[in-house]
Amino acid sequence: MTKDNKNFQEQIIPLRDEIDSIDSKILSLLARRQTQVEKVVGLKKAHSIPVYHPAREEDLISRLRIQSQNHDLDPDFMEDLYRVIIRQSRVKQTQKMEHKGVRPNAKILVIGGTGQMGGLFATLFIKSGYAVRILTEQNWNQASDLCHEIDLALVSVPIEKTVRVIEKISPFLPPEALLADLTSIKKEPVHQMLSSHGGPVLGVHPLFGPTLSCLDKQIIVITPGRDKTSSEWFTEQLTLWGAVIVESTTDEHDEIMEIVQALRHFATFCFGEFLCHRRTKLSRTLEFSSPIYRLELGMVGRLFAQDSSLYSEIIFATPERRALLKEFILSLTRHVDMLETNNKQLFIDQFEHVAQWFGPFSDQAMRESTFLIDKLIERF
């Protein structure tokens, strides 16, 4: 460390410490503020007084803008900041509401309802006024009771257990109950539901992770099995929760998912694994990263923040998937020769062929991703 550098460190550390200490104080004050606001809300509710009044919020903003100027703070900045604080108080109060039920009081059995995805659906059903029962390995001895008069049995268990659980639960189901599953493959589970249960059957695959708090604009694929009319209330409920429903056959679904899920996740896994294998200097690499690379590397990092066994189930789900992934790896070895012979022209030809195949989606993607990168830049 040079003398100049040491001098800099000596001067900057107390300043940084001071900023950290200010941030801690701000944080405690915000926590205290939250407590006080909750008391006000409680008091208002007890006196049946409307909790929010836009005019009051504007008063607060006006006062803070004036105070800011006395402190040499930008009033617009202070307003932005308090809009975030006010929005947070409001969100905390409204979170619980929403969610109308299509068939409130209908009885729903969620099999695997303590898992992440099962838990999400159980919560959504409860919020919408359904009578939700949860069946897990622990209370399997009560399966018969729990199935009594249910309107829907929703199977949400790991892929490799789905078929067995369907077989086991079917004998307990009322004949007219809707049997549905949330598995990310559809051929086997729907086939099993149709052969084990005589009533309505619906395959369902939510194309999102279980960490969402809201289904708004998320896609759910349904593959109808039997008596579609009897499952319409359920599909309608999914739509009311904000989901977009795409209908498909089990064959088409599974084929597309090989690409959308298995291949994509596997390619991402391979990229991350290679970076790790080579002991790439991740943090230095990030310092060299423009927003777009940060976003792309973020997509890789994102995968590894999630559950390894979930992804192993997705990737290894069927022999078809494993064959596709092998095909992918082997297809890459076709490019070795191009690299060895430094054949740029071949690369350009292939590139343009693919570009043509992507067609208008490329330009669309360019626009969408540019929009997102701008958002990323604005924010970070």
Next chain:
Amino acid sequence: MTKDNKNFQEQIIPLRDEIDSIDSKILSLLARRQTQVEKVVGLKKAHSIPVYHPAREEDLISRLRIQSQNHDLDPDFMEDLYRVIIRQSRVKQTQKMEHKGVRPNAKILVIGGTGQMGGLFATLFIKSGYAVRILTEQNWNQASDLCHEIDLALVSVPIEKTVRVIEKISPFLPPEALLADLTSIKKEPVHQMLSSHGGPVLGVHPLFGPTLSCLDKQIIVITPGRDKTSSEWFTEQLTLWGAVIVESTTDEHDEIMEIVQALRHFATFCFGEFLCHRRTKLSRTLEFSSPIYRLELGMVGRLFAQDSSLYSEIIFATPERRALLKEFILSLTRHVDMLETNNKQLFIDQFEHVAQWFGPFSDQAMRESTFLIDKLIERF
């Protein structure tokens, strides 16, 4: 006023007063924070240290998120709030600067100034009051005149022409002129600049495409060649335009770029090429796509919307790059056995090993990409 109402007023007033007093304290703390931040900025400038670094901001956010939980505050709320605070500090520093010229009227020769990247820099220099001259193949016969008394010669030509152009232009340069290039590799060009030109030399690599209108928060790598002091006005100008400067050696730069550019683009190319090769039904696949997959596929589509020869230059730039890409392909073949033997456990072990290697970046990436997906949902 009813008795109940009076009672309510008596109870609510102290709560409101307390909230007001908390808000005043927060405001003073923010003012103090602003003062401290200004001191840090002053100190950094005095020591020629880049003022902002996105990675440092992410560290702050991560720490505050953890602290929030201890205070029963929503971490997302705290993050939103500090994004506003951080943005404000940054805006305050860059506001005044933007188009200010560090050395207005200095004479700049942009070699390749009608190309995309050269054109972007020419425009930026012109806006900041520099005297800009453009040299291309068409007016090469005027090279000697155009080089007269220039302060900076900026080489912005395709990778494969860079070395030759440097050789050709150097004899015309005033001995004290700064010679810099914008090539995405640095070892060869900087080596060539040092041997052809006796004056100050700086390698520059802007980590973004030429379609930007503003450099705000974009990263530019510099690899000093000779007489760094004489190039400081140029680096300062880049900072004033909003760019984040990262300093490196030519070796380190090229090594990291093998990953950040070559490997990343090549992996994306391979994925797109495989989808095309298999004749995947792209549009149906998109109907089955949750926002995250749409975003990921968009990153692939985006590549193919761009210039094939630019990417061929990036990917095939050096023998080291081609060797790395070959290594990548061969490293994937290691996974064939795991797929053939359906070895989920091996996948899980590798996955967790990589997750550990990614460390806190994974969670950060999860948050960043979730934020973007929300933006995507809001918009589309």
